[in-house]
Amino acid sequence: MAHQSHAYHMVKPSPWPLTGALSALLMTSGLAMWFHFYSTTLLMLGLLTNTLTMYQWWRDVMRESTYQGHHTPPVQKGLRYGMILFITSEVFFFAGFFWAFYHSSLAPTPQLGGHWPPTGITPLNPLEVPLLNTSVLLASGVSITWAHHSLMENNRNQMIQALLITILLGLYFTLLQASEYFESPFTISDGIYGSTFFVATGFHGLHVIIGSTFLTICLIRQLMFHFTSKHHFGFEAAAWYWHFVDVVWLFLYVSIYWWGS
Amino acid sequence: MLWNLLALHQIGQRTISTASHRHFKNKLPEKHKLFQEDDGIPLYLKGGIADALLHRATMILTVGGRAYAIYQLAVASFPNKGDKKQNTTYSHS
Numbered sequence: 001m002a003h004q005s006h007a008y009h010m011v012k013p014s015p016w017p018l019t020g021a022l023s024a025l026l027m028t029s030g031l032a033m034w035f036h037f038y039s040t041t042l043l044m045l046g047l048l049t050n051t052l053t054m055y056q057w058w059r060d061v062m063r064e065s066t067y068q069g070h071h072t073p074p075v076q077k078g079l080r081y082g083m084i085l086f087i088t089s090e091v092f093f094f095a096g097f098f099w100a101f102y103h104s105s106l107a108p109t110p111q112l113g114g115h116w117p118p119t120g121i122t123p124l125n126p127l128e129v130p131l132l133n134t135s136v137l138l139a140s141g142v143s144i145t146w147a148h149h150s151l152m153e154n155n156r157n158q159m160i161q162a163l164l165i166t167i168l169l170g171l172y173f174t175l176l177q178a179s180e181y182f183e184s185p186f187t188i189s190d191g192i193y194g195s196t197f198f199v200a201t202g203f204h205g206l207h208v209i210i211g212s213t214f215l216t217i218c219l220i221r222q223l224m225f226h227f228t229s230k231h232h233f234g235f236e237a238a239a240w241y242w243h244f245v246d247v248v249w250l251f252l253y254v255s256i257y258w259w260g261s
Numbered sequence: 262m263l264w265n266l267l268a269l270h271q272i273g274q275r276t277i278s279t280a281s282h283r284h285f286k287n288k289l290p291e292k293h294k295l296f297q298e299d300d301g302i303p304l305y306l307k308g309g310i311a312d313a314l315l316h317r318a319t320m321i322l323t324v325g326g327r328a329y330a331i332y333q334l335a336v337a338s339f340p341n342k343g344d345k346k347q348n349t350t351y352s353h354s
Contacts, residue, residue, distance in 0.1 A: 014304070025327060033333055041329075046326070053319065056305060068297060
């Protein structure tokens, strides 16, 4: 084996950045083909290759860390910075949609009737399903903390149970939100209200699905004994992401569902 | 009746708590040995034949897909050579 005199990880060449970039090309040109020529072939190809790339890339990261031991403390520190920076960029992503919402709702135009919610819009009752959704996500925040502490205390069974509860709560949120979308009296094309509502909550829902997937991967890894009580950064990254998703929902609930109704 | 339910509940609990030990053996030592083997195989192929198949499939789909995307771009760039029978003209008034 090659010997290095430093603790950092010099990653070996990999084909996945190339396939990732190509899949991005296929997804974007696929979108154009779908919009203009009603063909979904390229888009489906793009989504498939994107999924294949993500699966193999992160599988290789697991091999480098858990199986080959490359994730020394300095490497882990770098990964922590990386995850924090990524989540920060996502915060700014959502900030844009909140800006758009407040821009339109703080000074409603005469075309909307001069008030918010606009004329003709019956907003969802914030004390019904949205409140349930809030309690579901808050509870999932508690259960994931329980899972983390169980992991740090080497309590395998409790960690698995708590993580499973977290994932099920995430799934429950997604199902509730999906049913809300179906039952909603307004659509995305109902003026600026519909646009801001569905784009902000829609992207949030996508992030819940991503977070739930991340947590499910962590559950599988825990079942396969990948995590130790001292070294489990993959799980911590998933937990940070999950808390971020929860906080975004709280802002959504207070701004769009409650204040905006 | 209630006693039966209680007994069932206890058995259920006991079975669940031992299930994870029964079904999941710690295969890490084997994985360590496999992936630390000094055989020159790159990491993304080191897992065996499934790795090679997946890698090949991904490459074929992405490179093939890229060619298809460029082809579609070419077709879309020249509407007269496509299937459209009429020219669409947009007039600005």
